Amino acid sequence: DAGVIQSPRHEVTEMGQEVTLRCKPISGHDYLFWYRQTMMRGLELLIYFNNNVPIDDSGMPEDRFSAKMPNASFSTLKIQPSEPRDSAVYFCASSGTGSQPQHFGDGTRLSIL
Amino acid sequence: GENVEQHPSTLSVQEGDSAVIKCTYSDSASNYFPWYKQELGKRPQLIIDIRSNVGEKKDQRIAVTLNKTAKHFSLHITETQPEDSAVYFCAASIPNTGNQFYFGTGTSLTVIP
Numbered sequence: 001d002a003g004v005i006q007s008p009r010h011e012v013t014e015m016g017q018e019v020t021l022r023c024k025p026i027s028g029h030d031y032l033f034w035y036r037q038t039m040m041r042g043l044e045l046l047i048y049f050n051n052n053v054p055i056d057d058s059g060m061p062e063d064r065f066s067a068k069m070p071n072a073s074f075s076t077l078k079i080q081p082s083e084p085r086d087s088a089v090y091f092c093a094s095s096g097t098g099s100q101p102q103h104f105g106d107g108t109r110l111s112i113l
Numbered sequence: 114g115e116n117v118e119q120h121p122s123t124l125s126v127q128e129g130d131s132a133v134i135k136c137t138y139s140d141s142a143s144n145y146f147p148w149y150k151q152e153l154g155k156r157p158q159l160i161i162d163i164r165s166n167v168g169e170k171k172d173q174r175i176a177v178t179l180n181k182t183a184k185h186f187s188l189h190i191t192e193t194q195p196e197d198s199a200v201y202f203c204a205a206s207i208p209n210t211g212n213q214f215y216f217g218t219g220t221s222l223t224v225i226p
Contacts, residue, residue: 031212043157043202043216055211091156095212099145099164102214104156 002026004105006092012111018080021108024073025094033102034067034077035091043091049075082112115140117205119217126193127225134220136203137185143205146186147214148177152199160201161188193224 005024013019025032033048047057052069060067064083069075079086089109093102116139126132136146144165149157163170163177163186170177176189190197200221204214 033213042218045213048211048213050211056213097212099206099208100212101147101159101162102212104149104158106156 004092004094004103006090006105006108008108009106010109010111012113013082014113015083016081017112018078019082019086019110019112021077021090021092021110023075023077023092023105025075025092026103027073029094029096029103030072031095031097031102032069032075033093033095034075035093035104036088037091037107038088046077084112086110087112115143115205115207115215117203117215117217119203119220121220122218123221123223125223125225128193128195130193132188132190132193132197132222132224134188134201134203134222135185136187136205136217137183138205138215139184140205140207141181141184142207143215144208145206146177146179147204147206148188149202149204150199151202151219157202190222193222195224195226198222198224 007022030051034046036044046059047067049069067077089107091104091107093104095102119136147162150160151157161175161177163179174191179186200219202219203217
């Protein structure tokens, strides 16, 4: 089991640029979650999917953020245009159904200059 | 929705002493309570979990207790070691809500050698 795989691990880009974060969940897991972690706000749930369908995106901060899950093994979180306040660590997690633990990827450390 | 409060926010103990972290939750329907450990620069990792039909669970030096009446649960670490130093997060999950976790704000534990 390779675990949840995220890429890139680090991303540094200039304000206004498009940023795409990628996630491969654990095979067989039907839930996928995107989180953002900062010192000020802690761990925030942005959006989650069930069987590739977005269920709750109420945590997405604004229209600049979008997420997709085109198939069971791949999801993206996109920020366009990026702003310095988007700088954070973004985690992807996946889980099975029915009160199962979420397994986190190693995260993407995003810095917007 | 569910609201999880976690205390203390920081905790320092001498090596060999015990550490206790407490969480309260608001929704009596919550039935699954995982605990995560996050070392600096790393991903959150599940260390122990408990379901609402169980009052206590142990795994070597780590134990979790659950009081459903009072709606609180606690993490107990005995014989602490420097490698226990990390941020610990509690969470609660309500059944039939897509396995969404409601996280506490975290406790930064420092074990002093």
